Amino acid sequence: MEVFSPPTLRPLSNSHEYDGLEADVKRLAIDLITRMRSAERDVNVSGAPHLGSFTLVERRVKADGLALYRRGDEPAMRYLYRAWVGRNPKRGLHFLRAYLQLLWPNSWSCEQLWQAKNLTYPNGLAKESELGANPEITHFITNRVEVRLTDPSITPNQLLQVLRPLRSTLGAKFLLIFRVENDARAYNTEEAGSPLYLYNVALPEATVIFAGAGTI
């Protein structure tokens, strides 16, 4: 989504001036609008803030309750804000998928997990794709959503920063788990016994959560 430059006042400046008065009025109008242009641009799109300056987007994103993570190009961020306000089903994983595609294109997968009936929750979780044709015989579905990331550029600190924004786009009943598999180093946020504790509590350091193989 590109941001358009403000319309020029060429139609006005090309219009005919009958006498000096008209020339003065025309010059005054052009001068006034040119001075107000930067402020007028944001006011002009206040009903569709994804079209305005990025400062406007930042302000409105906070007011509309979307935690927009700064990554990816600006048009993609504007698109996500537009999707949040305009076409957000709220339920399910649709918005989470859109968000993940914005952050790490084509290097993620996102599934709801099933729990084996004969094992204790939360051990015994399995993805639906790993189960057979009739998973409900041996498993029941839980509200845990596992996001598997394979982008090689992901660092633990980056993931830590993006956990809360991603979690806030899911409904209240869901649980979000991350599993990062890149560089032959697999670590997930369920190790070290510390699933995410959000809402204004300091998250543990990256080295504690990501207690997988290798040092960070």
Place this chain on the structure above:
Amino acid sequence: MAGPSNWGGSLTTGGASPVVVVVTGAAALAAPGPVVGYQPDSGEQFTVIVRDTHGDVRPAPASAMSFEYMGTPADSQMQLTFTALSQRGANPIDIATMRELVSYPSLYDRSAVYLGEFDFLLRRNLVYAYQFLSVWNEQIEEGVRGANVHNINRLFVTVVPADGVTQESIEAEIVRIIREADDSMRVSFVPRVIQLYAVSITAWVSVVHDPALVEAQIRQVLIDEYGPGSRAAQRGQELPRFKVIHELLSRKVEALRGSEADFDVVIPADVVAPRPENWRYVDNNSITVSIQIATANLSQFGR
């Protein structure tokens, strides 16, 4: 008749306050013969439950009540006595509460899906009924108390009722509200735990002010704004905003207004990690104030 969401108090529009009569005890519409009705014996007792009021109505216990109008002269032989208050009514919302309610994101369309929307739903419907309310979900609960299969599809609520409201009635109301919004979510109540904020303030004021008085004023400002009955303490899982404290003290304490005055606010990090059921406020014991003589202005003009 008493529809949903009347709990939050009605904006008064005048007119008769409707009374829903729920008659318990020996009321039966048994009709032997052509007469439909019930003839009570003399001295028989009935229980009447009033569900709608206009505003915050709290009759004194055992005070006399009366019908609004008499149908027949025989009605005056009924004696009505007020026995118990389970939920008091509420006055119309004041501006400060309204400001807070409209500060929520406009994404909410009366269909609660996100945790913040459930939080707004409860606060909107329980205005003035609680002193403290905190709502959280399975993800947060798992971070505090570990995973449990009973947490699936469950919302956790800690509520401290306000004056005039019983714990059972507000819990029943919360269950009803959440069930109306999403009846796949179950509710679990967690008892509240008080965790005070330790605030430490050092103030430099001009020598003309009485240090004891300045300290008393600073304490009063903090307790008014962050004490147990305040609006700021009503929410769970919050952090104090330093800039609010700075602005408040600068504005409300006379001694801190001049250009020679300065102050520092320190809220040390918590020793015990705060939990969602923690009711956090500021108490006289948790505030430490230290008043120093200002040396900010070295012009030696007797400040």
